[in-house]
Amino acid sequence: MIQLKNKTELERMKKACQISAQALKVAGENIRVGMTTQELDRILHHFIVSQGAKPSFLGYGGFPGTACISVNNEVIHGIPSSERVLREGDIVSVDVGACIDGFHGDNAFTFPVGQISQEAQKLLDVTQKSLYLGIEAAQAGHRVGDIGAAVQALVEENGFAVVRQYVGHGVGHDLHEDPEIPNFGRAGHGVRLVPGMTIAIEPMVNQIGEGVRVLDNDWTVVTKSGSMSAHFEHTIAITEQGPVILTTP
Ligand code: MG
Secondary structure, three states: OOOOOOHHHHHHHHHHHHHHHHHHHHHHHHOOOOOEHHHHHHHHHHHHHHOOOEEOOOOHHHOOOOEEEEEOOEEEOOOOOOOOEOOOOOEEEEEEEEEEOOEEEEEEEEEEOOOOOHHHHHHHHHHHHHHHHHHHOOOOOOEHHHHHHHHHHHHHHOOOEEOOOOOEEEOOOOOOEEEEEOOOOOOOOOOEOOOOOEEEEOOEEEOOOOOEEEOOOOOOEEEOOOOOEEEOEEEEEEEOOEEEEOOOO
16 A cells, blocks of 8 residues: 655655665765775664664664665675675665654665776766656656656666666655555556655666575675676655655755
């Protein structure tokens, strides 16, 4: 069931989204060569708690971290680890959410670690741009397929592949609500977008091939090809006046 939010609820939800966005900003300010993904996770945990919020992902389905931190060929759901050291040339996807006043925010960003290759930079640029094209397509009256089609078109034009096994989602009272928001699809198809819907759009883009698999830890999703993968996400609200990005610091 899709849970529409009224104006008051949207205002309340904004706070959770702002803290989520600030947490990503904190991540960007702290990422450096030589740090472990667990150190980064601790910084984010400290930040979210200092804002009076709760990390949305911690304990969700048993997830052990505050953030999902996925490096290079890891697509999503990377578990923060004291053994994973960030190295020059890595790309690191940080997916983090905060819960306060009964609402969740959810957002993700893939950061370069030091100097990265041109090909990696292109992957980041295309994935981020595809997110914004998806958001632009999220107009009241359009359909969910319009979002996916916009994301997919740009990604494939650039020779990359959209992950199909994992998708975006409604978000609000719960971290994952209806409807699903795939990053692929046919324009004009799927659920109609109406004012009051709050959704997380989150393209996951592989350099080579859409295939993914889950590691033995039952969480970390990696590319089948071993190629790098990027992930950008915003929580947005559908309004009469157009899509509004809620996850801004
Ligand atoms: Mg999400």
